[in-house]
Amino acid sequence: MHYRARVVVAALVVAGGITSVVAATPPRPGTEANGLTENESATLWSRDTDDYINQTTYRERYGENRTAVQQVANGTDVTFTRPPATAATWTRNDFQDLDAGGSNTSVHPPHANLTDSVFIENAHATVFAVQPSTRAHLAAGTRPLYIAPNGTLRGFVDYRVRLPEGNATSEWSLVDHSVDTVRLQADGVPLAEQNGSHTPVLDYQTTRNGSATLSFTAEIDVRVRQTTRIDHGNTTSVDITFHADSVTVSDTLDVAFYNLSATAHYASYPNGDAGVAVFQSRPWQGFTLPERGARVRGIWRFYTARNSDWETLITTNATGQSVVESPALPVGVHAYPSQIGPRDEPVRGGPELLSTWGGDQATPAGTIGENVSIDVVNQSYQATYGVAARTDSLERESLHVAGIVRGVNETVKPAAGADRQLRRSNLSVDVVRQNQTAAVLRVELRDSRTGAPIQLADRDRLHLIGGETRTGAITINGQRVETNRSGVATVTVDNPGVYTARYQPGSWLSHNPAYVPATATARWHPLTTIQGWFALLVEVGWQLLPFVVVFYAGTRLLRLLGFTTRFQ
Numbered sequence: 409m410h411y412r413a414r415v416v417v418a419a420l421v422v423a424g425g426i427t428s429v430v431a432a433t434p435p436r437p438g439t440e441a442n443g444l445t446e447n448e449s450a451t452l453w454s455r456d457t458d459d460y461i462n463q464t465t466y467r468e469r470y471g472e473n474r475t476a477v478q479q480v481a482n483g484t485d486v487t488f489t490r491p492p493a494t495a496a497t498w499t500r501n502d503f504q505d506l507d508a509g510g511s512n513t514s515v516h517p518p519h520a521n522l523t524d525s526v527f528i529e530n531a532h533a534t535v536f537a538v539q540p541s542t543r544a545h546l547a548a549g550t551r552p553l554y555i556a557p558n559g560t561l562r563g564f565v566d567y568r569v570r571l572p573e574g575n576a577t578s579e580w581s582l583v584d585h586s587v588d589t590v591r592l593q594a595d596g597v598p599l600a601e602q603n604g605s606h607t608p609v610l611d612y613q614t615t616r617n618g619s620a621t622l623s624f625t626a627e628i629d630v631r632v633r634q635t636t637r638i639d640h641g642n643t644t645s646v647d648i649t650f651h652a653d654s655v656t657v658s659d660t661l662d663v664a665f666y667n668l669s670a671t672a673h674y675a676s677y678p679n680g681d682a683g684v685a686v687f688q689s690r691p692w693q694g695f696t697l698p699e700r701g702a703r704v705r706g707i708w709r710f711y712t713a714r715n716s717d718w719e720t721l722i723t724t725n726a727t728g729q730s731v732v733e734s735p736a737l738p739v740g741v742h743a744y745p746s747q748i749g750p751r752d753e754p755v756r757g758g759p760e761l762l763s764t765w766g767g768d769q770a771t772p773a774g775t776i777g778e779n780v781s782i783d784v785v786n787q788s789y790q791a792t793y794g795v796a797a798r799t800d801s802l803e804r805e806s807l808h809v810a811g812i813v814r815g816v817n818e819t820v821k822p823a824a825g826a827d828r829q830l831r832r833s834n835l836s837v838d839v840v841r842q843n844q845t846a847a848v849l850r851v852e853l854r855d856s857r858t859g860a861p862i863q864l865a866d867r868d869r870l871h872l873i874g875g876e877t878r879t880g881a882i883t884i885n886g887q888r889v890e891t892n893r894s895g896v897a898t899v900t901v902d903n904p905g906v907y908t909a910r911y912q913p914g915s916w917l918s919h920n921p922a923y924v925p926a927t928a929t930a931r932w933h934p935l936t937t938i939q940g941w942f943a944l945l946v947e948v949g950w951q952l953l954p955f956v957v958v959f960y961a962g963t964r965l966l967r968l969l970g971f972t973t974r975f976q
Contacts, residue, residue: 706792765794861895
């Protein structure tokens with residue numbers, strides 16, 4: 409048994425009742441490895457209380473130092489960009505510390521479903537963990553447990569044998585007892601079966617997809633002997649009778665088998681860049697471009713936490729019950745939408761994240777629970793079921809999609825009609841009319857290859873009557889303009905300056921042909937026209953007229969007073 413620095417439980421046996429209830433705390437860093445390094449073990453406990461103590465206090469209390477990761481984990485919770493393997497490693501090794509209580513004692517977690525029969529009491533079969541798996545916090549009230557189609561269920565089975573009270577003529581003794589068979593089913597369909605064990609490990613494989621109810625079932629058999637002495641006066645005979653008892657115990661778990669079925673759409677830019685968009689109907693991590701060492705990920709991040717249902721165990725025997733601290737804690741992976749949002753990696757020189765798609769979801773912050781310090785979104789968010797990016801090179805065969813359940817990955821399948829050839833567009837801006845106060849700019853948008861006009865749809869209309877629907881926008885001077893069937897739009901400006909029109913096309917996923925963004929510039933100032941110069945001269949003349957009048961009046965006054973002759 410590994411040493412754990414947890415709360416010590418003093419359990420007194422009191423007939424018919426539980427003496428105390430305690431909450432287990434995570435093992436102190438370095439006291440228990442379970443196949444992990446000290447740093448890995450420190451990242452597991454997102455549900456612990458983050459009462460930070462500094463290095464000096466820690467050294468005085470425990471006589472040792474912590475690593476930097478252990479120190480950080482003492483004050484906050486560590487999150488991951490991918491579902492870590494540490495939870496499964498810990499659970500697999502810690503499970504070995506779980507022991508049954510023997511024929512006279514039943515050991516079970518508080519949430520176990522207990523069953524009694526003639527000679528069997530406090531029998532149960534309880535799921536310890538299913539891995540690989542991820543508990544996804546999608547929205548308020550929605551937190552499915554996604555499990556891999558190929559995985560392992562670990563369970564715990566225990567019971568105690570209850571023998572009738574003997575007397576002077578009858579004695580009872582236990583002959584044999586065992587867990588006969590354990591089974592795993594999904595909605596009644598067998599997945600795995602093996603010989604009985606108190607701590608069975610059931611490996612399963614399935615092609616199922618979607619929601620299901622897992623049933624973990626065990627058959628328990630007991631055989632007892634009854635010895636009866638019969639007094640015949642001068643002689644006594646002995647009658648031996650064997651009694652058999654059996655009971656089936658089970659536990660259920662609602663899950664969703666997690667399979668990826670991603671499709672990809674591709675685009676080729678005029679400069680040789682490649683565009684890729686990947687869609688998956690369930691939450692997923694993102695996709696990688698192995699040949700470039702680049703990655704595009706969605707909104708999901710991960711943390712690990714213990715299953716609090718297993719913090720204590722109840723031991724039951726003929727005299728009563730007691731609560732003990734559990735020697736085994738299953739740890740699970742949790743996925744949540746992060747405030748960090750979708751990202752591309754590396755930040756410099758990596759792919760460019762273009763767009764994401766997904767339905768709006770309410771914040772799942774209320775499903776996280778207490779003592780979990782993570783950057784979960786605190787308002788509604790957009791689930792990233794679709795992600796599009798642009799990169800300077802792409803080998804389609806190596807495009808790899810990663811799920812939110814560890815080990816569930818897939819090579820992407822191209823969607824039908826998935827290729828798009830992006831074209832350049834000709835965007836022009838000209839001053840067609842102007843005066844000293846305003847100018848009319850003519851914006852024209854055409855296909856650079858065919859010369860055909862590009863008509864943009866009004867975002868408030870469902871479609872263009874008699875024409876092809878094409879979203880996108882041209883912005884100029886802070887205004888959004890739509891081109892007509894001739895590919896032309898006009899806008900009036902009243903401030904001199906440089907005006908840049910920017911064409912932002914609609915997504916290449918929904919348009920064929922598709923275009924790349926374009927810009928064009930026009931300058932306008934009243935002095936660029938004869939009318940403008942004439943207006944300027946008139947304006948200057950009017951401004952100088954008072955000074956001319958004053959000068960003329962002054963010279964005339966000087967002449968009248970004779971100052972001009974005297975000076976001469």
